[in-house]
Amino acid sequence: MPDNSIPVTVLSGILGAGKTTVLNHVLRESGDRELAVLVNDMGQVNVDAELVAESSDIADEDEELVELSNGCICCELRGDLLDAIGELTREREFDGIIVESTGVAEPLPVAQTLTLGFDQADLDPTEFYEETGIEPLEGYHLDTTVTVVDAHQFRTAMESDELVDDDGTEKHLGDLVVEQIEFCDVLLLNKCDLVDDGTLEEIEATLEVLQPRANIVRTEHGRVDPNELVDTGQFDFEAASQSAGWIRELAQPHASAEEEHGVTSFVFEARRPFHPERFADLLDRFPDPVVRAKGHFWIAGSERSEDPAEASGETVSEKRRVSRTDEAFTLNVAGQSIRVGPGGTWVDSLPPEERRERREANPELEERWHDEWGDRNIRFVIIGTEMDHAALQADLVECLVTDDEREADWTTFDDRFPTFEPPEVEGGSDGDEKAERDGKHDHTEELGIAD
Template sequence: MSDLAKTPVTVITGFLGSGKTTLIRHLMQNPQGRRLAVLVNEFGTVGVDGDILRDCADENCPAGNIVELANGCICCTVADDFIPTIQALLAREPRPDHILIETSGLALPKPLLKAFDWPEIRSRITVDGVVALADAEAVAAGRFAPDPEAVEAQRAADDSLDHETPLSEVFEDQISCADLILLTKADLAGEAGLAAARKAIAAEAPRPIVMLAVTDGAVDPRVVLGLNAAAEDDLAARPSHHDGADDHEHDDFASAVIALPEIADGAALADAVAALGREHKVLRVKGHVAVAGKPMRLLVQAVGARVRQQFDRPWGEAPRQSRLVVIAERGDLDPAAIAAHLGGSVEVSDL
């Protein structure tokens, strides 16, 4: 790569649990000869996604090329976190051929694109493309894609009502900013679900956007990387609910870290975590748990009432600490009640 060439950056956005980390793991395992670097932005004080990706580090993407920024939206902390991190990645030898940025599930991508115009980096990097991941099964069920005609009819009937939830605004901003949309968990959605998801997203999209169905992050890297969108120069075509605002906040959401004792039964924990989505309106749960008699960590990830568990790697010399990050809309998060439900204690809360 010429020292004068701009390093391409792919921004990977999508709602909580849509499969961003799974996609990045696939890209790391199939780099097509590229030297990759990864910047992971977490919501909550305990990083999980970065840890998962570091387990996949290799010569094409060594552990030093994987950087995690936790407990702070990178588009809200541009000067303090984002710019210095990008500069550090560009200074690595050898320099990465391509940088992947995994945003928080709560992030708005457009303010991040604006950051690429900062003088310190605008001559050195370009946004190759914005890839938005959408959980096809959830979208097909109408969770984050409201019917525009129905919403407008309700607004016309009562001007005092606001029928767009914070979650829908996040989802719509991510879709509006995308160059490519991946409909994830296609195997769970089925053909009918995929068709419904495509229709719902097309109704929200400001322009025609290519949509591809994906299962377990398996997509040809040539489709995702090398879009050459120069998205930082195309902001007008990417409308946002927050256009015209000086900044944005994530005060609609809150997180807590729940410390757990060593457990005896992973199935019982899965049932308890699933109940959080049904009974406590929890959006996302992720973390590692120690299971009695097991030398490996149990990775727990949940979206609503849907829970996935797997043993990912041995604890080794790391402390066998069981901690789960729980995310919900601010008015719905009750850390004490959630800790009691799980049989643990509140370690950290941003309420």
């Protein structure tokens, strides 16, 4: 980065974790640093901004404090985020900018906006430049992503079935906590004075598995050395995108022994499909000790109709028949949130010529090709505390189709899984995890599917 590029710190964490307390402490203890603050709140009145103004040397009418209200910077205010930082950097020179996001914001899309600019924002770059004279990302760079974790409420949040509202979009609290943990450079474990040492060690062990790359800092009352958060040089988009514990485990799977504090993980792999009814039943009673599960799967199911008549002028009689076995699904478990989404189609389901080209272009795919199933497979990483590996492995194996069921009529199986329009993902199932990280799988559905 150029020497004059201003470092930006993004501060995330669910409501009540202590983000504003941390921010106020950093502002008070920043010494000679000139810091600007951008505060995001979902309400029409930005309460957090008022708290920052009242509790620090920054006044809300000063240009050091900018409010983004009535929206979330990880979705509808992404253009406003670029606009606000651009205005700050044009008006004055700062030693750092701190962005305090709303409690429902996910750090990944915010980081995308601050590293990719208008590629990730609903803002016209030409109009923006004409009005401000500022190029996006000119004069500043994303330097550090920080997630504040409430040690006192961590287990409660992970085990909660509460839904939080993000401007009409419901997010599961446990899922949001995990998303914020998995994409960060620094994890501030706050309110440590309210938790005994044994519990703190258990929480830290979970955090280390969910995000092995992050620097974990224990804090009380938000008191942290500003040097831990400002101008650290820690952010690397590629490293951050690839560093979540589930990604590392899938890349280098191993069955871990019972570790200290009982935080373990394992990878489940199979070639046969799941029986849709049995796997749906298992998801409805998925074990509580599972903190995180991620991966892809396929099911033995019936054909469904795809009617392209409106788009292509074909008659109804010419509609295509698409087998459920051609579809890849993604599984995303975080705490009590269980979501299933589209993962594209398997390469084996493509027309012969295209299938041959894909196989020739992808040596790893060719190596894993199965004579009967092609590239269809099941692969999950499962992370939890005090998990019974053997029991959960057995439950998953029990969900696979049996030898007798392989010869049965799969159209008779009860299939309660959602129907999706599969996204076009380059490389078939091999692109599933990448597409998930790149935000292409945004049509997941919350389960239990028995509802």
